[in-house]
Amino acid sequence: MSKIRKLSLALVALAVVGAACGQEETESAAQEQAVTIEAFDNYYEQTTIALEPGAEATITLQNGGGVVHSIDIPDLDFELEAPSGEAVNSTFTVPDEPGSLDFFCKFHPDEMTGVVTIGGADQPIEEDVDTEGDDGTEDVEEDDPGGTTTEGEIEY
Numbered sequence: 001m002s003k004i005r006k007l008s009l010a011l012v013a014l015a016v017v018g019a020a021c022g023q024e025e026t027e028s029a030a031q032e033q034a035v036t037i038e039a040f041d042n043y044y045e046q047t048t049i050a051l052e053p054g055a056e057a058t059i060t061l062q063n064g065g066g067v068v069h070s071i072d073i074p075d076l077d078f079e080l081e082a083p084s085g086e087a088v089n090s091t092f093t094v095p096d097e098p099g100s101l102d103f104f105c106k107f108h109p110d111e112m113t114g115v116v117t118i119g120g121a122d123q124p125i126e127e128d129v130d131t132e133g134d135d136g137t138e139d140v141e142e143d144d145p146g147g148t149t150t151e152g153e154i155e156y
Contacts, residue, residue: 033094036060039069039082039105039112047114049103051094060089073103073116081106094118 033055038045039062051057063069063082070081076095082088098119105112 031055032058034058034060036062036087037071037114038062038064039071041065041067042105042108042111044105044112044114049114049116050120051116051118053094053096053098053119055094056091057094058089058091060087062087068107069112070106071103072106073101075101076116079106 031052031054033051035049035051035057036046037049037059042065045064049059059071059078059080061069061071061080061082063084063086066084068081068083070079072079076092078090078092080088080090095118100118101116103114103116
């Protein structure tokens with residue numbers, strides 16, 4: 001094999017490896033999210049957190065109030081607590097399923113609340129959704145005022 005051919009193959013291999021490495025960096029960068037929530041006495045400056053499914057999310061709680069505040073997301077087993085004038089953060093993996101989860105300050109749960117939306121969803125995350133009716137058939141809402149066609153038929 002000639003030196004030129006060997007050099008060409010080496011350059012092609014290097015380009016393929018470089019492209020693969022660049023793709024991994026792009027994918028991992030897209031999977032990281034950072035959100036800062038400011039807490040004051042007794043409200044959050046931002047009450048909605050939007051996260052992408054499967055991302056590694058870092059939430060920072062910046063306490064601009066005069067007393068201790070927290071962010072608790074019970075469905076994720078996530079809690080941050082920040083003394084007055086301090087900032088704390090923590091990272092977790094966002095669930096893969098779209099939905100919404102409530103968060104609150106454990107010291108002021110009636111006044112300081114918010115919502116985490118995953119994947120732009122505005123519905124609560126539900127487990128074990130029952131889609132069957134009492135007779136064991138799937139519940140389907142029909143909006144057909146008549147003239148039903150079956151698959152493969154064309155109604156004229």
